[in-house]
Amino acid sequence: xxxxxxxxxxxxxxxxxxxxxxxxxxxxxxxxxxxxxxxxxxxxxxxxxxxxxxxxxxxxxxxxxxxxxxxxxxxxxxxxxxxxxxxxxxxxxxxxxxx
Numbered sequence: 001x002x003x004x005x006x007x008x009x010x011x012x013x014x015x016x017x018x019x020x021x022x023x024x025x026x027x028x029x030x031x032x033x034x035x036x037x038x039x040x041x042x043x044x045x046x047x048x049x050x051x052x053x054x055x056x057x058x059x060x061x062x063x064x065x066x067x068x069x070x071x072x073x074x075x076x077x078x079x080x081x082x083x084x085x086x087x088x089x090x091x092x093x094x095x096x097x098x099x
Contacts, residue, residue, distance in 0.1 A: 004066050007096040009076065013048045013060035022046045024062050029073060029090045037089075039082050061097065069093060 011026040021040050028035045041062050050058035064076040067088070074093050081087045 004068070006063055007066050007076070007098060008047070008061040009064045009091060010059070010061050010095040010097075011046075012057040013046055013052055013062075014057045015052050015054055016040050016043070019043070022048070022052065022060075022062075024060070025057065026062075027091070027095070028085060029092050035084075037082050037084055039078065039080050041079050045079050064096075066096065 009026055011024040014023040014025070016022050017040070020043050022043050023038055024041050024046060025036055025038045028037055045063040046060055047062070048058050048060040052058055062079070064078060066074050066076050068075040072093055073090055074096060075088055075090050078087055078089060082089065
């Protein structure tokens with residue numbers, strides 16, 4: 001995998017507040033804490049593996065930009081800022097896919 005470019009990050013997907021957005025939950029690899037965070041993302045940047053319904057999460061992935069990769073870790077730029085971590089987060093590279 002190259003050091004930069006767009007990738008898909010594994011997540012769990014739930015409906016957002018509006019039809020045009022999705023709530024995505026993913027694991028941040030910050031100091032190996034494994035925190036899970038939720039952000040609201042435009043539905044055009046999300047691929048679900050199942051039917052998204054209120055009160056139910058399905059596996060999926062969403063589009064991020066990899067800005068740096070070293071070994072098993074990558075720093076990605078999120079499509080929207082997270083409250084806790086901001087726009088850039090560290091994730092494990094095995095959770096990223098090219099297509």
